[in-house]
Amino acid sequence: MIAQAALVLTEEETMLKQSAHDFFTQKMPINTLRKLRDDNDPVGFDRERWREMAALGWAGILIPEEYGGTAFGYRGIGQIFEESGRQLAASPLVSTALTAAPLIAVGGSAAQKDDALTAIATGERIVALAFEEGSRHQPCRITTRAERTGAGYRLSGNKTCVLDGHVADQLIVVARTGAADDDPRGLTLFLVDTRCEGITCQRTTMVDSRNAANLQFSNVEVSAQAVLGECNAGYNLLEPVLDGARSGLAAEMLGSALEAFDRTRAYLNLRTQFGVPIGSFQALKHRAALMFCEIELTKSAVIAALSALDERTSDLALLASLAKAKASETLELVSNEAVQLHGGIGMTDAEEIGFFLKRARVAQQLFGDASFHRDRYAKLRGF
Amino acid sequence: MTMLDSFRTDTRAWLEANCPHSMRTPLPDEERVWGGRNPSFAQPDSKLWFDCMVERGWTVPRWPREYGGGGLTPEEALILTEEMQSLNCRTPLFGFGISMLGPVLLQYGTIAQKAEHLPPIARGEIRWCQGYSEPGAGSDLASLQTRAEDCGDHYLVNGQKIWTSYANYADWIFCLVRTDTTTKQGGISFLLFDMQSPGVETRPIKLISGGSVFCETFFDNVQVPKRNLIGKVNGGWEIAKQLLQHERGMISRIGRAIGGTVPSVEIVARKYLGDADGRIADPVLRDAVAQHVMNDHAFELSLRRAGQESAVGAANGGTSSMFKYYGTEQNKRKFELILKCVGMNALGWEGEGFEPEELTVCRQWLRSKGNSIEGGTSEIQLNVIAKNVLGLPE
Numbered sequence: 001m002i003a004q005a006a007l008v009l010t011e012e013e014t015m016l017k018q019s020a021h022d023f024f025t026q027k028m029p030i031n032t033l034r035k036l037r038d039d040n041d042p043v044g045f046d047r048e049r050w051r052e053m054a055a056l057g058w059a060g061i062l063i064p065e066e067y068g069g070t071a072f073g074y075r076g077i078g079q080i081f082e083e084s085g086r087q088l089a090a091s092p093l094v095s096t097a098l099t100a101a102p103l104i105a106v107g108g109s110a111a112q113k114d115d116a117l118t119a120i121a122t123g124e125r126i127v128a129l130a131f132e133e134g135s136r137h138q139p140c141r142i143t144t145r146a147e148r149t150g151a152g153y154r155l156s157g158n159k160t161c162v163l164d165g166h167v168a169d170q171l172i173v174v175a176r177t178g179a180a181d182d183d184p185r186g187l188t189l190f191l192v193d194t195r196c197e198g199i200t201c202q203r204t205t206m207v208d209s210r211n212a213a214n215l216q217f218s219n220v221e222v223s224a225q226a227v228l229g230e231c232n233a234g235y236n237l238l239e240p241v242l243d244g245a246r247s248g249l250a251a252e253m254l255g256s257a258l259e260a261f262d263r264t265r266a267y268l269n270l271r272t273q274f275g276v277p278i279g280s281f282q283a284l285k286h287r288a289a290l291m292f293c294e295i296e297l298t299k300s301a302v303i304a305a306l307s308a309l310d311e312r313t314s315d316l317a318l319l320a321s322l323a324k325a326k327a328s329e330t331l332e333l334v335s336n337e338a339v340q341l342h343g344g345i346g347m348t349d350a351e352e353i354g355f356f357l358k359r360a361r362v363a364q365q366l367f368g369d370a371s372f373h374r375d376r377y378a379k380l381r382g383f
Numbered sequence: 384m385t386m387l388d389s390f391r392t393d394t395r396a397w398l399e400a401n402c403p404h405s406m407r408t409p410l411p412d413e414e415r416v417w418g419g420r421n422p423s424f425a426q427p428d429s430k431l432w433f434d435c436m437v438e439r440g441w442t443v444p445r446w447p448r449e450y451g452g453g454g455l456t457p458e459e460a461l462i463l464t465e466e467m468q469s470l471n472c473r474t475p476l477f478g479f480g481i482s483m484l485g486p487v488l489l490q491y492g493t494i495a496q497k498a499e500h501l502p503p504i505a506r507g508e509i510r511w512c513q514g515y516s517e518p519g520a521g522s523d524l525a526s527l528q529t530r531a532e533d534c535g536d537h538y539l540v541n542g543q544k545i546w547t548s549y550a551n552y553a554d555w556i557f558c559l560v561r562t563d564t565t566t567k568q569g570g571i572s573f574l575l576f577d578m579q580s581p582g583v584e585t586r587p588i589k590l591i592s593g594g595s596v597f598c599e600t601f602f603d604n605v606q607v608p609k610r611n612l613i614g615k616v617n618g619g620w621e622i623a624k625q626l627l628q629h630e631r632g633m634i635s636r637i638g639r640a641i642g643g644t645v646p647s648v649e650i651v652a653r654k655y656l657g658d659a660d661g662r663i664a665d666p667v668l669r670d671a672v673a674q675h676v677m678n679d680h681a682f683e684l685s686l687r688r689a690g691q692e693s694a695v696g697a698a699n700g701g702t703s704s705m706f707k708y709y710g711t712e713q714n715k716r717k718f719e720l721i722l723k724c725v726g727m728n729a730l731g732w733e734g735e736g737f738e739p740e741e742l743t744v745c746r747q748w749l750r751s752k753g754n755s756i757e758g759g760t761s762e763i764q765l766n767v768i769a770k771n772v773l774g775l776p777e
Binding site: 006007008265268269276277279280282284285286288289290292293296297298299300301303304322325326371374375377378379381382383 | 649652653661662663669670672673674676677678680681682684685687688691692695702705708709762764765766768769770772773774775776777
């Protein structure tokens with residue numbers, strides 16, 4: 001007999017969203033991403049800006065207060081992601097604040113937490129999750145091995161799509177310590193220093209002008225204290241955090257869809273052909289109205305998933321898959337329509353609308369695309 | 384414990400104590416209670432449950448107590464809905480008086496009009512129908528031609544309405560009439576009258592589903608007392624549009640009444656397509672079913688979010704068109720998907736060789752085609768969203 005989750009923002013959340021809105025529009029508008037791209041920036045984001053975000057408490061939103069975090073939860077970080085998505089802001093929010101921080105906060109030993117969490121919250125440390133091994137999201141398909149040695153473990157294997165892997169100070173590596181290659185059992189997480197001998201890094205420049213890395217582990221020796229959580233139980237720790245990442249990213253995608261839609265709507269009012277604004281044509285009005293409906297549904301799915309994460313309800317996984325699938329479908333629709341409705345100008349690099357299309361496809365793939373999550377949702381619902 | 388928490392506890396306890404177990408089962412269409420001068424109850428418990436809820440004012444929980452309502456705040460009404468959902472309690476009374484006329488009477492009616500018409504609606508004593516569309520006025524509703532001539536102490540109504548849902552069972556009608564022929568929207572008035580008045584005739588229309596939920600309704604010199612005019616003379620269009628929002632809200636929940644009987648797509652799919660390792664055996668249809676069920680889930684969450692928004696006074700005015708559009712299109716897609724899963728067995732018209740549910744699905748599939756036409760077509764809803772929500776130019 002409990003109240004259903006609140007799907008409207010509290011006053012506090014609204015204020016957080018507003019300050020995030022102001023920050024991203026003033027300090028990290030899309031032209032700052034363009035500049036990083038054009039400068040071939042070796043980091044791929046602005047470290048100074050990341051420190052400012054940390055000073056606002058955003059790097060530590062999922063970190064308990066005793067470790068210098070703000071513990072504002074997933075609904076809180078979701079508001080920041082939505083606003084960051086509006087400006088396509090490049091930062092280590094996904095890798096470090098959304099993924100690594102909760103993994104360490106939930107699974108870390110006292111020593112790991114003491115060492116890493118405060119450093120993450122202050123923006124000094126970047127931590128990346130190395131788990132994918134293929135071109136598509138397959139969280140259980142892990143062939144990187146961790147073999148037991150006298151003092152610890154020896155890691156060997158290849159990881160792809162490690163977000164911020166090229167600049168990370170530490171990595172959380174998902175490796176197999178048992179069971180078959182696509183079995184969720186037998187996985188173990190290791191928190192390792194990127195300077196360990198045997199790690200080679202290849203930076204990958206992606207279409208969205210953000211960066212990731214392919215990492216190779218060749219007989220990397222780590223101590224037993226590097227294990228994050230329990231041996232062979234890594235997936236139990238990883239899965240809810242992946243659901244958090246899916247939901248946070250869905251919030252970012254919602255923000256991108258809202259912004260691309262707002263810009264397109266403005267263009268429909270502005271652009272005239274045949275002597276009238278093109279937005280007066282019913283064929284275009286209906287396409288805009290259809291996008292509005294899909295965005296509204298996505299908004300509901302995203303806030304429901306964020307709430308479920310904070311409340312740790314039993315339908316958390318289901319709602320995370322719903323949010324990521326819906327956000328992926330909606331942003332695909334909106335990013336395509338945005339370019340089409342901008343006409344020729346939408347095809348130019350000078351116009352910013354194309355940046356939304358590029359980021360959309362990367363965000364769709366990260367942590368599972370719509371078809372991955374439809375399959376997962378159906379499995380969870382028992383069909 | 385806050386006031387709302389204790390309201391929730393008390394409500395749950397009251398429902399547990401008063402809602403008969405037979406009223407916590409799926410509600411077939413033919414067992415819905417519509418009230419009216421000659422009410423029918425499919426089983427004794429329907430009457431029992433109906434009487435209980437009438438007495439508490441919970442047939443219309445938000446209406447003021449003086450008019451037979453429950454006097455609940457928006458937050459309390461939301462809790463009542465949630466608790467009824469969680470116990471699967473049937474909606475005790477249906478009717479266009481509750482869902483469409485009541486809300487605009489509360490807004491535009493005089494004290495005398497409210498006192499006359501609201502309590503009989505709340506108590507299920509008068510069943511209402513809606514006189515809106517005409518043969519020449521569908522999507523272009525404001526071009527309606529039914530005349531109401533000022534005859535001093537009464538109006539004389541002449542004309543024809545069409546698609547009047549359940550007019551043949553209704554006791555009273557709320558009707559859009561033309562009181563000025565020189566302007567369009569500005570010449571429409573909103574009248575109430577008794578369907579037993581001399582000069583009113585209804586003819587059911589046979590539909591593609593074989594059913595006849597709609598009627599043609601004819602008015603031949605019907606005398607209507609002037610006190611039955613709601614709002615101002617020639618001021619009916621504003622009321623008409625307001626009422627349409629309530630109608631759209633209702634239609635968008637089609638197939639979603641508490642404890643409805645429409646089968647869920649995934650259950651039908653499993654039954655007819657079989658199961659392979661816990662999955663629907665046909666992978667292509669499984670993906671389509673998953674997409675449908677997920678959109679349904681997101682839609683339900685959106686209805687809930689809109690409910691919460693209106694409870695805190697942050698409602699978005701354009702949402703009734705969005706829900707009307709999406710809910711009805713979704714309902715049509717649902718039946719198309721069920722047809723694909725069931726195959727030829729869903730295409731029987733009548734007689735032997737089919738399960739009763741299979742024959743029902745076929746008729747429901749045909750009926751669903753009307754959802755995106757009645758209450759304003761899907762195309763009109765998209766126009767409304769583009770204009771009122773998105774601010775796109777005319």
